[in-house]
Amino acid sequence: MAQTAPHVVVVGSGLAGYGVLRELRKLAPDARLTLVTHDDGHFYSKPALSTALAKGKVADTLVTTAAEKMAAQLKLDLRAGRLAEGIDREGKVLLTTGGPIFYDRLVLALGADPVRPPIDGDAAHRALAVNNLDDYREFREKLPDGARVLVMGAGLVGTEFANDLVTSGYRAVVVDMLGHPLAQLVPAPVGDVVRDTLAGHGVEWHLGRKVAAIHKAGDKGIRAVLDDGTEILADVVLSAVGLRPNTDLARNAGLEVDRGIKVDQTGRTSDPDIFAIGDCAQYPQGLAAYVTPIMAAARAIAPGVLGTPTDIRFPTLSVQVKTTTYPLVLLPKPGDVEGQWQLAEDDDAGLKYLFVDTNGATRGYVLTRDRCQERMEMDKLLIEALREPAA
Template sequence: MSENASPTVVVVGSGLAGFGVLRELRRLSPEARLVLVTLEDGHFYSKPALSTALAKGKTSEALVTTPAEKMIANLKLDARIGREAEAIDLAGKALLTTGGPIQYDALILATGAEPIRPQIGGDAAHRAISVNQLEHYDRFRNELPEGARVLIMGAGLVGTEFANDLVTNGYNPVVVDMLDEPLAQLVPPAVGRKVRQTLQDKGVEWHFGRKVEAIDYRHTERGYVATLDDDTRINADIVLSAVGLLPHVKLAQEAGLEIGRGIKVNEYGQTSEPDIYAIGDCAEYPNGLAAYVTPIMAAARGIAPSALGTPTPIRFPPLSVQVKTTVFPINLLPPAAAVKGEWREVESDEHGDKHLFVDNDNTIQGYVLTREKCEERMEMDKLVGEAA
């Protein structure tokens, strides 16, 4: 980029990652031209709040923390709201959109992730709702009858949080998952069993080791009938799909950028094309995907100066997660997927549980805290950080 001209940085996506990096860019460069391209309405809100909004009586409008107009004014953005990014012209350094091409000095992809749509038979499989955006939550809330029986496909982080939120607010969640316990990919089995029992005591119905084969609609009191792979039939008023997310890589892939599970980036957030960066749910960092709030903000602090011409490595702190299950609080730091080791129970009493993940070199690489022991989160983050 020219030393005399103010740089043009184009950001695709208006989620936490997009706005997070735009804030850092504006803080570092008051004069830069910052262009936001988004198909959404450009309002700022917390996506993690979607799975706990019912308990707080939140409408989709109430979840918006900063309207688009204010974000645009505060950050002095050239905003292209409702525009689709169609392609990247690498040779011409231009983003091609439904509103025309936009030249860039640096392009930052914050395209997020999209819900996995499992292959399910039946005439109503397409009606399952995945809550990953405000408009999805709005539809879910509007279609949710009072005291509804809700079928949730998936007992991972989002599915378990929704089960907690629903059961504590007068609804009847029924959860189906192919694994053996809730949060099975994040916590040791002993903790999963306690989550399962605690929520079951509140009224959650679980079906583990099973998958939904078909969803059909019947004009009866509870319209949906789900058939599991053991021929069990589950009647429900509404179906929620929480089986996971896939990084949105289509734009990058069609441009020829290197793709793994996500858009592959280096320690600076750069893709295989040096002037193009990726951040957030769509990005695959050297240590893998990191689709939570803390890594997004850390990545923004590295990518923004790098995109403005000062290469700055991304420094990730310990990436711990607060699981928003109010009936059984959990804080955890999962080990990296490639790390080999085992979970060890350190404490288990009336105040909660503490489990450590220890690798083959006897180094602590992760932890799970429950109930009152969640207060030890900062201490544990420091311990794992020092061991890394």
């Protein structure tokens, strides 16, 4: 007798959640699929949020596929506007604000929440973090023409937003505790060029500093005070100091949690009937929050959910930084690998830096300007190098 396909419940309607649902529907045309999401369930590209201003996008025009169409295409039961409140693992029930939902397999695609640094002042609550479509809608609505925007954080998101703001007629002031933009991703000389290039387009930098307090200034403005006493007047504050994997639901259910929800190489959590994917998941290799690893994980987790455990095979995870004023492609160095950045090329085509580990192997790279075209070649070289057996 043929085995009945399981009822799969997915929590989260981002790229990870919908990615798994697409793969599941390909493999199991008749499976019962339910999507639970606290938002409206529309599909859109989250990376597009940090380039939307220059493209003239408002929140509604960032939606690529409406929730109703996604539900119809994937033949799923969409439970939008519902918050997942708990998991009864013994009874295999997801508890939501819309009532309990029984599952055979559960996939957690919970994403990550913006880090909220402790800041004093009567306007600290006005700091906005743009992590989803509703956040972007609020940010855009509060952005007057020619606004001066204080950006807290010069990592990937903060730097991309600064670029987007100044190329769209706004003014950006960036504050970061580290010494140069993208400090955790690129060597200092590259960060310095990014800083100087964006400064040439109007970005004001306060590096090696942090925001200590945010006070009201006038009816709608703010006055930020840095830790050295410097005061910055702005119309809007954008917080881009990082993301923290959303693990509360899993932790409260007794699943193993570290920085993220711990999963094995197949995406399975410490409960064999529960999987995790995307920004909330911590794979054996660590966190992997970019688009490429999410899609790779979805392709492996779907067959695992249906009963065929499949190892996730992550491709080379290079990243295109969306700084149009100074194009940049990079492969971040592995977090636990010792080594140093070495300059390989510096000419009119741009910069090329390689991260070389203590064994002399290249484990990461940064390409700028025209050298960004070497991305596929570099990825191929690194893949081949990692496949070579150790001497």
